[in-house]
Amino acid sequence: MRAVVRPLSLPADRRVLVISDIHGNLPFLKGLLKKVQFSTDDILLVLGDILEKSTGGLDTLRYLMDLRRTHTLFFLQGNCENVTLDFLNGAWPDQAAAQYGNFWGEKCAWVSMAHQAGVDVSDPKAFPAARQAIEALFPEELAFLRAMPTILLHEHYLFVHGGVPREHHLETLSARACMKNDAFLDQGHRFQRWVVVGHWPVTLYHPDIPSAKPLLLPDRHIASIDGGCTLKADGQLNALILPREPGGAFSYRAYDGFPVMTALASQAPSPDPLNIRWGHSALEVLSLGEEFSRCRHLETGRELDILTDYLRQGPQGTYCLDSTDYLLPVTAGERLAVVRRTSRGALAKKDGVTGWYLGPLGEG
Incomplete structure (x- = not known):
C-alpha cells in the first residue's frame, strides 16, 4: 500500500502543537492539553499511535474524535493504528495475529474491540467472526482510522509518524515503511523542510543520559518527539510548539503525571x-x-x-x-x-x- 499524502495549510496567526505516540494514555493527553491551555484558537497535529500498548486506546481515540468537533485537529496514521486495520484486512498470517493478540490482550485495540463485540479471539478460528463483529460495532471509529493519511505536507514541514527517505515522490513510498521506520535519526537523512516524526522514543538515541524531551537537529531539519508515553516507566507526552515564523525557535511542553x-x-x-x-x-x-x-x-x-x-x-x-x-x-x-x-x-x-x-x- 502506497503512502497517502495530503497538503496542509497552517494559518500564521494560530499556535500549532504537535504530539505523537499517546498509546492510549488518556490521563496524560488530558493533562498535557490542560498544561498547554489548548483552546479553539490552537491547531493540534496528532502524528499517530493513539492506540495500542494500553487498555485506554479506544477511550483515547473517541476523546480525540469528539475533540475535533469543536477544535482544529489533524491526524496521521501510525503503525499502531495500522495494527487494527491489518487485522481486519487479514494482512497478517493468523498465527502471527494470534501471537500478537494473546501477548497484548486488552492492550491491543482489535482484541478489545472483539471482546466488546462478544467474540473470544484467543483461537484464530474465531477471527472471521471477530472481523465481522468489529466492522458492525465500530463503524465510526474504523472510518476515522481509515481516513488518516500517511503524510501531511506543508510548505515548511513534513509530518509523518516514522520517517521518510526523501521529500519528493512521496506518494510512491510504502505507507508501512513511513509509519514503522525504526531509529530514523540514525539513517543520516537531511531535508529542506523540517521533518517531524514520532514512533521511536527519543531516549533510545541517548547512550549516556536518558532524555525524553523532543530531539531537534537543526542542521538536518529533523524533529523527533516521542517521549516514551506509556512505554517507559519515566515516559512523558510531549507537545512540540512550532515557531510562529519560518526559521523561528521551537519550544515544547510535556506532561508525565509524576509528583513534584x-x-x-x-x-x-x-x-x-x-x-x-x-x-x-x-x-x-x-x-x-x-x-x-x-x-x-x-x-x-x-x-x-x-x-x-x-x-x-x-x-x-x-x-x-x-x-x-x-x-x-x-x-x-x-x-x-x-x-x-x-x-x-x-x-x-x-x-x-x-x-x-x-x-x-x-x-x-
Missing part, C-alpha cells in the same frame, strides 16, 4: 553516566538483592546497581527495563518530578532528563 517535590540539597552530576535502553539492555546479574541488584551491562562491561524489579528474563537471557546510573545536577530548592523513591534516593526527572537524586526531598 523540592530538592533540599545540591548535587553534582556524575561524570560518565550510562543509559541502558531497549535493544541495549542485556545483563549479567552478579548479586541479586531485594531492592537493588549488582549487574554487569554486557554491551559496555560496566557494573552498576539495577532496581531488582526492573530485571526481566527473555529468550536471550537477562535484561532490564530502561535504567541509568546518572546523578542529576541539582541545586537546592529546585523542583523534581519523582518517578520512584527508594532507600538510596529518588529516581527523578528534571526538564525531561531522568537520573538519580540522593539528597533529601521536601514537599513540592
Whole structure:
C-alpha cells in the first residue's frame, strides 16, 4: 500500500502543537492539553499511535474524535493504528495475529474491540467472526482510522509518524515503511523542510543520559518527539510548539503525571553516566538483592546497581527495563518530578532528563 499524502495549510496567526505516540494514555493527553491551555484558537497535529500498548486506546481515540468537533485537529496514521486495520484486512498470517493478540490482550485495540463485540479471539478460528463483529460495532471509529493519511505536507514541514527517505515522490513510498521506520535519526537523512516524526522514543538515541524531551537537529531539519508515553516507566507526552515564523525557535511542553517535590540539597552530576535502553539492555546479574541488584551491562562491561524489579528474563537471557546510573545536577530548592523513591534516593526527572537524586526531598 502506497503512502497517502495530503497538503496542509497552517494559518500564521494560530499556535500549532504537535504530539505523537499517546498509546492510549488518556490521563496524560488530558493533562498535557490542560498544561498547554489548548483552546479553539490552537491547531493540534496528532502524528499517530493513539492506540495500542494500553487498555485506554479506544477511550483515547473517541476523546480525540469528539475533540475535533469543536477544535482544529489533524491526524496521521501510525503503525499502531495500522495494527487494527491489518487485522481486519487479514494482512497478517493468523498465527502471527494470534501471537500478537494473546501477548497484548486488552492492550491491543482489535482484541478489545472483539471482546466488546462478544467474540473470544484467543483461537484464530474465531477471527472471521471477530472481523465481522468489529466492522458492525465500530463503524465510526474504523472510518476515522481509515481516513488518516500517511503524510501531511506543508510548505515548511513534513509530518509523518516514522520517517521518510526523501521529500519528493512521496506518494510512491510504502505507507508501512513511513509509519514503522525504526531509529530514523540514525539513517543520516537531511531535508529542506523540517521533518517531524514520532514512533521511536527519543531516549533510545541517548547512550549516556536518558532524555525524553523532543530531539531537534537543526542542521538536518529533523524533529523527533516521542517521549516514551506509556512505554517507559519515566515516559512523558510531549507537545512540540512550532515557531510562529519560518526559521523561528521551537519550544515544547510535556506532561508525565509524576509528583513534584523540592530538592533540599545540591548535587553534582556524575561524570560518565550510562543509559541502558531497549535493544541495549542485556545483563549479567552478579548479586541479586531485594531492592537493588549488582549487574554487569554486557554491551559496555560496566557494573552498576539495577532496581531488582526492573530485571526481566527473555529468550536471550537477562535484561532490564530502561535504567541509568546518572546523578542529576541539582541545586537546592529546585523542583523534581519523582518517578520512584527508594532507600538510596529518588529516581527523578528534571526538564525531561531522568537520573538519580540522593539528597533529601521536601514537599513540592
